[in-house]
Each structure stands twice: as structure tokens, then as C-alpha cells.
Amino acid sequence: xxxxxxVQAVNRGLQQAMHDDGDVxxxxxxxxxxxxxxxxxxxxxxxxxxxxxxxxxxxxxxIVGTAIGMALYGLKPVPxxxxxxxxxxxxxxxxxxxxxxxxxxxGQYPCxxxxxxxxxxxxxxxxxxxxxxxxxxxxxxxxxxxxxSTPADAKGLLLSSIHDEDPVLFFEPKxxxxxxxxxxxxxxxxxxxxxxxxxxEGSDLSVFAYGAMVHPALQAAESLAESGPSVEVVxxxxxxxxxxxxxxxxxxxxxxxxxxxxxxxxxxxxxELGSLFAEKALFSLKAPVVRVTGFDTPFPYAxxxxxxxxxxxxxxxxxxxxxxx
Amino acid sequence: MxxxxxxxxxxxxxxxxxxxxxxxxxxxxxxxxxxxxRELDSxxxxxxxQGRIGFYGPATGQEAVSxxxxxxxxxxxxxxxxxxxxxxxxxxxxxxxRYVHHLFANDRDPARGRQMPCHPTARxxxxxxxxxxxxTQITHAVGIAYGLKLRKDTGVALAFFxxxxxxxxxxxxxxxxxxxxxxxxxxxxxxxxxxxxxxVERQTHVKELAMKGGAYGIPSRRVDGTDxxxxxxxxxxxxxxxxxxxxxxxxxxxLYRMTPHSSSDDPSRYQAPDWMAQALAHDPVRRMEExxxxxxxxxxxxxxxxxxxAARLVKEAVNEAESVGTPTxxxxxxxxxxxxPSPVAPRxxxx
Numbered sequence: 001x002x003x004x005x006x007v008q009a010v011n012r013g014l015q016q017a018m019h020d021d022g023d024v025x026x027x028x029x030x031x032x033x034x035x036x037x038x039x040x041x042x043x044x045x046x047x048x049x050x051x052x053x054x055x056x057x058x059x060x061x062x063i064v065g066t067a068i069g070m071a072l073y074g075l076k077p078v079p080x081x082x083x084x085x086x087x088x089x090x091x092x093x094x095x096x097x098x099x100x101x102x103x104x105x106x107g108q109y110p111c112x113x114x115x116x117x118x119x120x121x122x123x124x125x126x127x128x129x130x131x132x133x134x135x136x137x138x139x140x141x142x143x144x145x146x147x148x149s150t151p152a153d154a155k156g157l158l159l160s161s162i163h164d165e166d167p168v169l170f171f172e173p174k175x176x177x178x179x180x181x182x183x184x185x186x187x188x189x190x191x192x193x194x195x196x197x198x199x200x201e202g203s204d205l206s207v208f209a210y211g212a213m214v215h216p217a218l219q220a221a222e223s224l225a226e227s228g229p230s231v232e233v234v235x236x237x238x239x240x241x242x243x244x245x246x247x248x249x250x251x252x253x254x255x256x257x258x259x260x261x262x263x264x265x266x267x268x269x270x271x272e273l274g275s276l277f278a279e280k281a282l283f284s285l286k287a288p289v290v291r292v293t294g295f296d297t298p299f300p301y302a303x304x305x306x307x308x309x310x311x312x313x314x315x316x317x318x319x320x321x322x323x324x325x
Numbered sequence: 326m327x328x329x330x331x332x333x334x335x336x337x338x339x340x341x342x343x344x345x346x347x348x349x350x351x352x353x354x355x356x357x358x359x360x361x362x363r364e365l366d367s368x369x370x371x372x373x374x375q376g377r378i379g380f381y382g383p384a385t386g387q388e389a390v391s392x393x394x395x396x397x398x399x400x401x402x403x404x405x406x407x408x409x410x411x412x413x414x415x416x417x418x419x420x421x422x423r424y425v426h427h428l429f430a431n432d433r434d435p436a437r438g439r440q441m442p443c444h445p446t447a448r449x450x451x452x453x454x455x456x457x458x459x460x461t462q463i464t465h466a467v468g469i470a471y472g473l474k475l476r477k478d479t480g481v482a483l484a485f486f487x488x489x490x491x492x493x494x495x496x497x498x499x500x501x502x503x504x505x506x507x508x509x510x511x512x513x514x515x516x517x518x519x520x521x522x523x524x525v526e527r528q529t530h531v532k533e534l535a536m537k538g539g540a541y542g543i544p545s546r547r548v549d550g551t552d553x554x555x556x557x558x559x560x561x562x563x564x565x566x567x568x569x570x571x572x573x574x575x576x577x578x579x580l581y582r583m584t585p586h587s588s589s590d591d592p593s594r595y596q597a598p599d600w601m602a603q604a605l606a607h608d609p610v611r612r613m614e615e616x617x618x619x620x621x622x623x624x625x626x627x628x629x630x631x632x633x634x635a636a637r638l639v640k641e642a643v644n645e646a647e648s649v650g651t652p653t654x655x656x657x658x659x660x661x662x663x664x665x666p667s668p669v670a671p672r673x674x675x676x
Contacts, residue, residue, distance in 0.1 A: 056502065059494075062502045065467070065498065069464060107659075142661055
């Protein structure tokens with residue numbers, strides 16, 4: 001075990017994968033000599049060479065399209081998109097190509113690419129360094145969407161993603177790249193995809209969150225530890241495919257659900273959870289499902305502290321839900 | 326409309342130089358494939374009109390390029406196709422029967438009828454699956470070439486795309502990446518002068534699309550794409566150069582689209598009446614037959630027999646494909662992911 005920040009854990013995960021498997025190739029903007037603008041790939045070009053840690057020209061569609069070709073050939077590319085906000089030029093490659101290769105070729109051309117991208121607000125990044133675009137990708141069949149919230153999960157989920165067979169969008173909460181640290185196992189440590197984590201057990205209400213939002217959710221829950229209610233926090237970890245079993249078991253146990261994400265509310269990931277509860281757990285619910293989310297606006301620069309969900313807003317939603325029934 | 330084909334300017338010594346000592350054999354093989362392709366297009370467009378297949382994108386007029394690529398490439402080379410390159414898969418060994426099963430989108434289509442016709446996958450001959458999005462395959466060729474170079478594999482990635490694709494994002498990204506990274510890609514630009522209704526003059530302001538390769542530092546040239554001999558020589562030389570010293574090359578094959586864009590298109594809305602005369606004068610199959618007849622390589626009787634053989638092969642494949650049913654409903658749900666359970670049908674649907 002070593003105490004690492006989340007971004008260091010990403011770095012160690014990449015290092016481990018590259019060490020264990022010569023087919024793993026990194027490519028992206030500024031990732032080589034510079035080690036990435038967040039230093040997620042720091043030192044890796046020096047250790048593994050410029051053939052395996054490639055500084056590319058500035059084109060996201062070029063990065064992802066080239067990674068797809070590498071995967072078709074049989075390599076295991078892990079491209080980095082510098083900010084998730086810049087992934088849209090590659091959207092066509094991701095949803096039209098990457099997600100559909102296996103299906104449209106009848107399984108002849110699986111296409112295993114792990115796209116890493118820092119996402120989310122809280123770093124004073126304005127409209128174009130703060131977005132949470134996970135719902136676009138979770139909506140697309142053929143993709144897996146993974147978001148860690150702790151250093152150990154960052155390494156363990158990343159290694160599982162790289163050793164998976166399917167395309168994975170691996171979104172890293174940049175706000176807690178350095179703000180959160182924790183013990184991370186050494187070596188080829190893997191956390192299975194598709195399994196949510198009960199971050200805190202509780203019996204009266206379940207808060208569902210992922211990525212950076214797990215931490216204010218835990219703060220809100222802890223602040224009620226003495227007074228009650230007893231709040232469970234579920235860290236989804238894999239958004240697609242969703243661990244329905246764990247999520248439904250939690251809401252059936254507590255009967256109340258608060259869903260937290262940074263992305264705008266309308267058609268956000270929380271809408272899927274809310275629908276799931278309506279379809280499969282309606283008779284367990286004691287109160288309406290409440291969502292605590294970003295606003296249905298672009299992401300603001302000066303007012304991001306108002307835009308982003310935080311512990312007081314989550315606490316308010318918890319109290320509102322408890323009062324409702 | 327009739328027009329005499331523009332003669333291919335070769336005598337026997339020139340053919341020996343371009344195609345090697347066994348040029349007769351190579352020309353006859355090419356003629357066989359070109360004839361088969363023409364038969365396939367004609368028959369399939371007919372079947373589409375009868376409602377027996379859903380869609381068809383003919384390659385009529387582009388046969389010389391595809392046959393040359395198929396014959397000049399080696400098994401270790403990769404084909405990253407656009408819409409009109411299926412013939413390359415057949416020349417490289419993909420069975421006609423499997424391809425026709427795909428056209429019928431039946432249960433023996435290797436991709437279980439998931440794609441529209443003319444979007445086959447043939448991994449056994451390194452023919453990559455394509456989408457219907459224009460140009461996205463160009464960067465895939467770059468990534469494949471990266472693997473070829475990294476693994477010191479002697480293969481070359483052949484990326485095919487049309488004139489319309491030169492306006493798309495991945496054309497620019499792909500050429501740039503391949504040049505900067507020094508990768509063995511042969512960019513094969515099949516300029517048939519039409520992107521559905523948009524003529525190449527409305528697609529670009531440059532005189533020749535090959536000039537765009539130069540902007541990325543890629544050696545580029547324009548080739549007569551209806552001249553099989555020139556096409557073959559271009560592929561043979563380009564593949565050898567890319568193998569010897571990895572780095573991309575671009576060939577613009579000048580073509581004449583001789584049919585509608587697809588079975589869903591009506592060119593009378595946008596093509597001038599004299600277009601077809603020009604196209605027919607550059608019909609690659611007729612130019613090839615004129616050359617072979619003039620040099621005494623193909624007799625009239627042999628030509629008839631090649632055509633009859635092609636008709637028989639296509640007819641057999643169609644009969645076989647029509648005897649196979651549609652894919653099973655369950656097949657809709659597989660191959661989405663490798664490791665996750667298949668998605669289930671919506672709950673509101675009857676079981």
C-alpha cells in the first residue's frame with residue numbers, strides 16, 4: 001500500500017499496465033515529454049519510450065481514430081483527451097465507430113480502446129474545462145463508462161478497463177486529482193467493472209453519486225451521523241453497464257433516493273436512475289426521488305460554486321426527502 | 326448513349342514492363358474479376374429494384390482500381406475500405422457466396438444482417454468493417470499502420486475514400502498523423518468526381534485533389550483510375566515503397582461514376598446529359614477488353630465465356646442466398662459488448 005493522490009494512482013495504473021503488457025500504447029496531446037497537463041502520464045515516455053507514449057498532433061478525432069486503428073491491429077491503445085470538454089471532435093469516432101465495430105462486424109473486429117479524459121468542474125475552468133459529458137456516452141450501446149472517486153479505484157478500475165475487451169470511456173474527476181489521496185495497493189490491482197460500491201452504509205435514505213460528487217455526498221451523510229437520518233452513499237463507479245442489483249438493493253432497503261451529479265439535470269444520468277426506480281422499485285419508495293445536479297445551463301466560470309452540487313445542497317435534498325415521507 | 330472507349334496506350338513491351346513477364350496471365354485474371362464485378366452490379370441493382378435486396382451501392386466504373394489493389398497487395402496488407410471497394414475483398418479471397426449472403430442481410434451474413442448491403446466485413450482477408458460515415462476510416466488506417474510499423478510487420482495499410490471525403494475531418498487528421506508519425510499508409514483517393522450530387526468542382530478549389538497530399542508533406546500523384554495497367558503499376562510501386570521505407574503516399578485515381586450514387590439516387594436531377602458519354606468513354610472494363618482484343622490476348626469466344634461464367638457464379642450465389650432466412654431475433658442482441666450480458670428486450674415488448 002502507498003498513499004497516493006488520485007492522479008498519481010492513474011499514473012501508477014498506466015505504468016503497471018505498460019510494464020505488464022507491451023501492447024499497451026498511450027497517445028495524446030502533451031502526454032509525452034510534458035507528462036500531460038495534469039501530469040497523469042508523468043515519466044512514462046522516459047520509462048517506456050516515445051514509440052509507446054506518443055505526443056500526437058492536435059486533433060481529437062485523429063487521436064481516437066488512430067487509437068481505433070491500433071486496436072483493430074491488436075494493440076491496446078489508451079488515448080488521453082486533455083479535457084473531456086474537447087472530446088466532441090472525436091464524438092463521431094466514438095459513437096459511430098468505436099461503439100459499433102464489434103456489432104457491425106459480427107464480432108470479427110472487436111475494438112478495445114480505453115479513452116481517458118479528465119472531467120468535471122471545481123477548478124475554475126469555465127465552460128470548456130469543466131463539463132460532465134458522461135450521459136452522451138452512457139446512452140450509446142457498445143461503450144462502457146467508468147468514473148472513479150478514490151485513488152484505489154482510479155488504479156483498480158483503470159487496470160480492469162485496460163484488461164477488458166470492450167471500449168471504455170474512463171472519466172477522471174479532475175477536481176479531486178490532488179484534493180483526495182488514499183492508500184493504493186501495489187502491483188496489478190484490479191477493481192471489477194460493473195460493480196457499484198457502498199461508500200457508506202445507512203438505513204433511511206440512499207444517495208447515489210459518482211466521481212467527485214461522492215465526496216460532498218459523504219460529507220452530507222456524515223454531518224447527520226449523530227442526529228440522523230441514517231444515510232447510505234452508493235458510489236456507482238461504472239455508469240454503463242450499471243450495477244442494477246446493488247443500486248436497487250439499496251433503494252429497496254432505504255425507500256428513499258437522492259441522486260447527485262454535476263451534469264445538467266435534463267436527460268442527465270440521474271434521469272436513468274429515477275426511471276429505474278420507477279420501473280423496478282416504485283413500491284419500495286416512501287418519497288419522491290430527488291435530483292441534485294448542475295443547472296440546465298452551460299457551465300459558468302465566475303459562479304461555478306453556485307452551479308456545482310455541494311454538501312449543503314445535498315443535505316437540503318436529504319431533509320426535503322425525509323420530510324416528504 | 327454510346328462512345329468509343331479511350332484506348333489504353335500499351336503494346337506488349339510496355340505491358341511487360343508495367344506488369345512483369347507474366348502480364349498476359351495477370352491481365353486475364355483482372356479481366357475475370359472486372360467482368361464479375363460488372364455482372365454483380367448489374368444483377369444487384371436489378372434485384373434491388375425488384376425489392377429482393379434493400380440497397381445497393383454499385384462500383385461500376387471503379388473496377389480497375391479495386392482489382393489492381395486486390396491483385397497487387399499481399400496477404401499481410403490491410404484494406405480499409407470506403408463504399409465501393411468490396412471487390413478488393415473478393416479478389417483477396419473472400420467468398421462470393423458470403424458476400425452475397427451479406428447483400429441479402431440473411432442469417433448467413435457474417436455480420437448477421439446488421440449493416441446495409443455493401444458494408445461487408447472480411448477479417449480473413451484483412452478487410453476492415455466500414456460504417457456509412459464518410460472519411461472516418463482514414464484515421465483507422467493510420468492506427469493500423471502504427472501497429473504494422475511498431476511490430477515490424479511488412480504489411481501496408483491501404484485506405485480507400487472518395488472525393489467527398491477530402492472535405493471531412495478525418496482526411497486531414499489522417500494524412501497529418503501518418504506523415505508526422507512516418508507510417509506505411511497508401512492513401513487511395515478514388516475521385517469519381519461526384520459526392521452524390523455535388524461535383525468535385527464544388528468539393529474543392531484545387532485543380533487536382535492529389536495536391537492536398539502535398540500540403541501534408543506526402544508524395545502524391547494523380548493516376549488514370551480507369552486504366553488497369555496504370556492502377557496496378559501504382560499499387561505495386563506504392564506498396565513496395567511503403568514497405569521499404571515506411572511513410573505515407575497518396576494516389577488520386579481519376580474515375581467516372583457510371584451509375585447513380587446508390588440505388589436510392591436519381592442523377593437526372595443534377596448530372597448534365599453529356600456526363601454519361603464521357604463516363605462511357607472511360608469505362609474501365611471496355612478499355613480493358615479493347616486492349617486485350619487488340620493484342621490478341623482475349624478472343625471473342627473467350628470473352629463470351631468469361632461473361633457467362635461470371636453470370637453463372639452470381640446466379641448461383643443469389644440462389645443460395647435467397648434460400649437462407651433472416652437472422653434470428655436473438656442475433657440483434659449479441660456482439661454489443663464482449664463481457665457484459667446482452668441487453669434484454671424492452672419490458673413493454675411481448676416476449
